[in-house]
Structure formats: structure tokens, C-alpha cells
Amino acid sequence: MSDETNLATTDDPALLPGTPAERAAESAHGMSAIKSSELPLLPGELRPHPSPFQYVMVAVILCVITALEVGMYYIEKDLPRGLYIGVLLAMAITKFVIVVSWFMHLRVDRPVFRRLFVVGSVGAVLLYTIILLTLHVYE
């Protein structure tokens, strides 16, 4: 049985990324001196995580989509109902996929995690859509 949940007592020097000079530069100037590709992969990962800059860019995209969603709310009466709901759902799904892929790292993890989550999320949507249709919620 692996000792995966025990907390270490000190930083293992062999697991620290970069050179001592890079780490000093990073400590002084932010998380830019050590590239993500220099970091050791966490268990279950196939590729390195995005860089902090990429994370910030992803957050900017999420903010823009959220602003568009809120903007849509104020022009709801000027749009056909089907178009309004369709565009809002498309934006929500886009945000959902972005967070799961980039922040939850499913795009760099082993496929087993992606399959597990797809079963749960898509399964839930299918299950409850069938239930709501059966109960005539959309009529």
C-alpha cells in the first residue's frame, strides 16, 4: 500500500524544481523563473500543468464569458426565448469545460479521470433530462 496520504516533514531537495538560482529568482520576482515543464509530474499526469500566465489568461476568458452572460440577461426581452436560452447554456457549458480542462487539469491527466467524470456529468444530464421530459416540465 502506498504512503500517499502522509504529509512529509521537510521538502525533499530532489523534488524541488529548477536550480537554486532559479528558485531565488522566483522567490524574488514571482512564479516565472521556473517553467511548468521543469516541474515533476504529479501522479496520474501525462503532461505538465499550464503556466501561471496561462492560468491568468484562462481566468480572463472566464470573466469575459461571465460578463457576456450577465449582459445577455439585460437584453433578454429583445431576443427570441430559444436563442436566449441556447446561447446562455452554450456559454455555461463552455465555462464548465474550460474549468474542468484547465483548472482541474483533465486535459493533462490520464484518461481514466476524464472517463470517470464524463460518466458522472453526462450521465446526470441525460438522466435528469429524461426525468424532466417524463414529467412534462418543458410543456
Next chain:
Amino acid sequence: MAQATLPVPADGTEAPGHDAHGHADTNTGVTHTKLAMWVFLSSECIFFGAFISTYLLYRGRSAKGSLTPAEVYNIPFTSATSFILLMSSLTMVLALAAIQRGDHRRFRVWIIATALFGVTFIGGQIYEFTEFYREGLALKSSVFGSSFFVLTGLHGLHVSVGIMWLLTLWGLSMQNRLHVQNAESVEIAGLYWHFVDIVWIVIFTVIYLIP
């Protein structure tokens, strides 16, 4: 550029429980904790799906004279709290990036910022619930009130559990008990935190924005 893999420590042994390619020493090749977290999150999709469906089922079926969603929702306010929760996901991944780099000072800053964003979100939810109650919408006042408060309240409960988890990580770091080789513990906490964020993404659109 060389592909990064879990390096072999100076004493020549492999990191505990993992081979030199970052694969866990388990039947599945992935750690039990991470696998368990994804199974849990997958089941949580079904859990929240049930409450969102219940809300959709009961919406518009309250007795005449009951408050409607359009009468009580404060979209600008909820948009602001949604934005805060979204930003907490950014600070969470920055905390993970910091611990992976052995930068404990920045890890503590980002993890406490994430917890504070979460506390702000919960504060906003308490304010919103209080306002709704003053306007006459309560848990027992209508099926809309029941389904709304149960759904958003359960989400708030999940956020609160996440805040406690983040504060625990921050406390461990302050005691120098969280190190670079514990990055996976931070990642698993992050998975939970991002999940409550994506649930709110769905709730915000389906419950608040779609009339």
C-alpha cells in the same frame, strides 16, 4: 525541452508510492486518493443534478400570490458573487503552482486568498438569503422557496467545507508540515474547490439567468 517526470531523490530511492514516471504504485497506476476524489465528484454531479432538476420541476408551480424568481433575484449582486467564486478558482491553481515550485510563501498567500474569496461568497449568500426572507420568500413559503433554498444552501455547505479544507492546508503550511512532495494533497483539495465552482456556473445560468 526535456519532459519533466518525478525525479529520483538524492538517495537513489523513488518517491514513496510512485515510480520514476509519476505513476502510483497501485493496481490502476493512479493514487487512490485522486481516483477516489474523481469518483466522488462524479457522484456529486448526480447529487446536484437531482436538486437542480427539482428546482426546474417546481419553478412556476407555486401558489398564486407567491413570490416569483423575477421578483426576488438581484442579478447584479449574484453576478458579483459569481465573479468572486470564479476568481477563487484562479487563486487555487496559483496556490498549486506555488507549492509545486516549493514557494511556500506564495502558496500561503494564494491559499488564504482562495479561502477569503470563499468566505466572501458565503457572506454574499447569507446576505441574499436574508434579503429574500425579508421579502417573504422562506423555506416553507412555496415550492419555489423550498427548492431554491435547498439547492443553493447545499452548494453553500459544500463551499463551507471547501473553506475549512483550504484553511487546514494553510495551517499545515504555517506549521511547516506541507511540502513540495505533498503537492498532490493540494491538487485534490483544488479538484473539490473547482468542482463547487463549476456547480455554481450551472446554478448561476440555469437558476438565475434563465427566466
